[in-house]
Amino acid sequence: MPRTGSKSLGLLDRSLVFITGKGGVGKSSVTAALGLLAAKAGKRTLICEVEAKGDVARLLDCEPGGFQPMKARENLFLMSMNTEEALREYLRIYLRLPVVAKLGPLAKTFDFVANAAPGVEEILVVGKLCYEVKEAKYDLILVDATSTGHIVSQLASPKGISELVRLGMVKDQVAWMEDILYDSSQTSVIVAATPAETPINEALELAERIDHETEVHLGALIVNKVMPELFSRSEEEFFALLQDPRSTKVLNKIVSADVGPLLRGSNAALEMRRCAAPYVERLMASAGDTPVALLPLMFGVGSGMKLVRALGEALAAEWDELLWQA
Amino acid sequence: MAGVETLIDHSRIIIVAGPGGVGKTTVAAALGLSAADLTGKKVLVITVDPAKRLADSLGLVGLTSKGSQVSPGDLDKAMGHKVEGRLFVAMLDAKSSWDELVNRHAPDAVTRRKILSNPIYRNISSRFVQSHDYIAMETLYELYRSGEYDLIVVDTPPSRHAIDFLDAPSKMADFFSSKLLRWLTMPARNRLLMGMFKPFYQVADKILGAQFLSDVAEFFLLFESMYSGFVDRAKSVAGILENSETSFVVVASPEPVPMTEAEFFISALDARHLRLGQMVVNRTLPGYFRDPAAILLANKVQDDYEKVAKELLQKGASLDLIKKSEFSPARLEALAERVLLEVADSFLNFSGVAVEQADEISKLAIDEELITLVPHLNFDVSDLNSLGKVAAYLATGTEAPTM
Numbered sequence: 001m002p003r004t005g006s007k008s009l010g011l012l013d014r015s016l017v018f019i020t021g022k023g024g025v026g027k028s029s030v031t032a033a034l035g036l037l038a039a040k041a042g043k044r045t046l047i048c049e050v051e052a053k054g055d056v057a058r059l060l061d062c063e064p065g066g067f068q069p070m071k072a073r074e075n076l077f078l079m080s081m082n083t084e085e086a087l088r089e090y091l092r093i094y095l096r097l098p099v100v101a102k103l104g105p106l107a108k109t110f111d112f113v114a115n116a117a118p119g120v121e122e123i124l125v126v127g128k129l130c131y132e133v134k135e136a137k138y139d140l141i142l143v144d145a146t147s148t149g150h151i152v153s154q155l156a157s158p159k160g161i162s163e164l165v166r167l168g169m170v171k172d173q174v175a176w177m178e179d180i181l182y183d184s185s186q187t188s189v190i191v192a193a194t195p196a197e198t199p200i201n202e203a204l205e206l207a208e209r210i211d212h213e214t215e216v217h218l219g220a221l222i223v224n225k226v227m228p229e230l231f232s233r234s235e236e237e238f239f240a241l242l243q244d245p246r247s248t249k250v251l252n253k254i255v256s257a258d259v260g261p262l263l264r265g266s267n268a269a270l271e272m273r274r275c276a277a278p279y280v281e282r283l284m285a286s287a288g289d290t291p292v293a294l295l296p297l298m299f300g301v302g303s304g305m306k307l308v309r310a311l312g313e314a315l316a317a318e319w320d321e322l323l324w325q326a
Numbered sequence: 327m328a329g330v331e332t333l334i335d336h337s338r339i340i341i342v343a344g345p346g347g348v349g350k351t352t353v354a355a356a357l358g359l360s361a362a363d364l365t366g367k368k369v370l371v372i373t374v375d376p377a378k379r380l381a382d383s384l385g386l387v388g389l390t391s392k393g394s395q396v397s398p399g400d401l402d403k404a405m406g407h408k409v410e411g412r413l414f415v416a417m418l419d420a421k422s423s424w425d426e427l428v429n430r431h432a433p434d435a436v437t438r439r440k441i442l443s444n445p446i447y448r449n450i451s452s453r454f455v456q457s458h459d460y461i462a463m464e465t466l467y468e469l470y471r472s473g474e475y476d477l478i479v480v481d482t483p484p485s486r487h488a489i490d491f492l493d494a495p496s497k498m499a500d501f502f503s504s505k506l507l508r509w510l511t512m513p514a515r516n517r518l519l520m521g522m523f524k525p526f527y528q529v530a531d532k533i534l535g536a537q538f539l540s541d542v543a544e545f546f547l548l549f550e551s552m553y554s555g556f557v558d559r560a561k562s563v564a565g566i567l568e569n570s571e572t573s574f575v576v577v578a579s580p581e582p583v584p585m586t587e588a589e590f591f592i593s594a595l596d597a598r599h600l601r602l603g604q605m606v607v608n609r610t611l612p613g614y615f616r617d618p619a620a621i622l623l624a625n626k627v628q629d630d631y632e633k634v635a636k637e638l639l640q641k642g643a644s645l646d647l648i649k650k651s652e653f654s655p656a657r658l659e660a661l662a663e664r665v666l667l668e669v670a671d672s673f674l675n676f677s678g679v680a681v682e683q684a685d686e687i688s689k690l691a692i693d694e695e696l697i698t699l700v701p702h703l704n705f706d707v708s709d710l711n712s713l714g715k716v717a718a719y720l721a722t723g724t725e726a727p728t729m
Contacts, residue, residue: 022346022347023345023346023347024345024346024347024348024579024584025347053583053587055583147346194347196706197706197708199347230668230672231664231665231668234653234657234661235661235664235665235668237651238651238653238658238661238662238665239665239669241648241651242665242669244645246645247638247642247645247648250638250641250642250645251634251638251642253641254634254637254638254641255623255626255627255634257619257622257623257626258619258620258623259623261614261615261617261620261623261673262620262623262624262627262669262670262673263669264612264614265614265615265620265669265672265673265676266668266669266672266673268612268676268704269672269676271704272702272704275704275705275706299675299676299678299679300675300678302682303581303582303583
């Protein structure tokens with residue numbers, strides 16, 4: 001991986017970081033956790049939800065942001081992407097077009113543009129993000145990005161659009177976007193997965209595609225919801241002793257209840273970990289130089305701020321040197 | 327709970343929808359297997375992007391939209407008995423399905439060739455995500471009309487919102503019949519009207535460049551020759567959703583986000599008068615995690631683990647297992663304490679999750695008969711045998727005592 005200078009730049013020292021992965025792996029909670037870490041470290045941080053479902057807002061216990069960024073906490077801002085508004089803003093800023101108002105329902109025009117050339121919709125997303133980087137109102141922009149299938153076309157959209165649109169303003173605009181997007185000291189991508197077959201496969205495939213089809217820097221891989229190790233080796237041996245019907249009988253007597261469900265529960269947990277282990281190993285083995293963080297499956301933290309804080313702590317513990325420049 | 331038997335009996339099309347990452351493809355494949363087993367029908371499963379090992383085991387390598395049969399011997403082995411029905415699987419190939427559609431509707435060879443090589447068309451057919459939703463419906467329609475299969479199970483493409491799938495045909499029809507597109511192709515036909523739309527062209531020209539606009543214009547002029555066929559077609563395709571023999575199966579995992587999305591989808595089905603055949607809640611934790619007596623015990627052990635450990639070693643001293651164990655007495659006691667505490671902690675952790683899951687499930691505002699729970703499985707569904715187990719859960723619809 002090409003790195004500028006001898007010191008490697010921290011993930012959160014960059015200006016634009018995309019977090020992607022298969023649906024259901026916890027992209028939004030990882031994004032929120034990174035956002036909270038960065039904000040706490042004094043970085044003015046903007047989180048942008050691309051598939052605006054409001055998940056990040058719910059995680060951070062705040063109102064869902066609109067296209068205009070809203071303050072969620074100290075140093076932390078939230079916006080949701082809206083391509084139609086991005087187009088409106090683009091027309092206003094770059095074309096200085098009062099005509100926009102006279103265009104009639106912009107929505108219809110937009111529908112046409114987006115439908116006829118999907119690259120246009122993607123470039124509007126990427127364009128808005130790059131524009132915010134250029135404006136430098138924030139130290140860091142974290143993108144809760146689209147899931148695996150579409151992120152590559154988004155990241156590659158400046159290239160794709162050049163193929164379609166050979167002239168015109170869009171074409172001229174692409175160059176500066178590429179400068180931001182394809183500069184590893186400014187932009188990076190984190191791919192998240194959970195330890196199961198499809199999410200790990202998709203993450204590895206995606207990492208490879210990002211490498212081959214885009215010039216965007218792949219910053220790190222995250223395996224989320226990893227079942228923590230329940231027993232040490234000797235503990236597991238002792239647990240096996242406990243499971244012998246004779247010891248279970250003794251135990252039942254001591255507690256005057258049936259310990260069966262408890263033992264089954266532990267077995268289930270052991271089995272889950274055993275089942276997930278090969279996928280974690282495969283990802284680690286295929287990751288090469290790309291750093292990997294394993295985040296434990298969190299219990300009893302719900303799906304709000306408590307989860308975000310816990311994930312943040314886990315990330316900081318696992319990745320302290322990776323997140324910030326020493 | 328009745329499981330999926332009634333659903334399978336009454337449907338010719340089953341559309342499996344739901345948020346990403348909940349095991350939609352697995353449920354679709356298991357439904358197909360279950361249907362072939364329970365009804366003896368000829369069943370086709372159309373999937374979009376199966377996990378590689380599942381695809382391999384189904385013989386899905388390099389398949390197109392034509393179905394290929396899963397070996398009957400393998401089916402028997404997976405279900406543990408003779409399976410009367412036949413199971414076929416097909417993988418959706420958006421690009422070639424679009425090309426087929428053009429081949430069917432293009433008036434002549436020249437138009438066909440021009441469309442297929444138009445850059446806008448190529449972009450739409452291969453990359454446009456919504457177009458995958460549409461083409462999945464289109465493929466379904468074609469297969470349904472062919473009458474070749476008794477039952478078709480469709481695994482819907484992953485999209486931003488499951489709901490997109492429902493609207494794909496009407497959106498496609500709207501798209502091709504929109505006034506805006508007529509305007510676009512107008513310059514070629516009626517220059518007089520140009521003035522009215524001058525601002526639009528100015529902007530479009532400026533933003534996108536003239537070459538792009540002319541590609542777009544060409545695309546729509548070409549498509550206009552197929553226009554009526556295409557719009558009629560999209561309407562017929564939309565029609566099969568409303569067919570009385572079409573049912574929807576909504577899949578979710580029992581966590582707040584996927585469940586909310588699933589509920590939203592269910593109410594959208596309702597609003598469109600479409601039929602919810604079954605809601606499958608995948609990866610539910612087994613019921614014993616919610617057993618009040620067990621939870622009470624886990625709490626007790628958590629509090630008294632030192633005492634319980636001591637007693638265990640005393641009362642269990644006669645047990646060969648402990649006598650023969652290689653650990654020293656002090657080490658043994660420490661181990662007993664740790665293990666008992668871990669067992670209790672872990673149980674309570676999972677209990678918490680199981681209670682949350684049950685809570686999510688109880689919030690579902692649908693008939694209990696329509697809910698099927700599939701347990702969190704301790705294996706990857708990566709071959710026909712494990713798929714057979716999922717099929718069995720779907721068929722019985724009972725909360726299975728696994729793990």
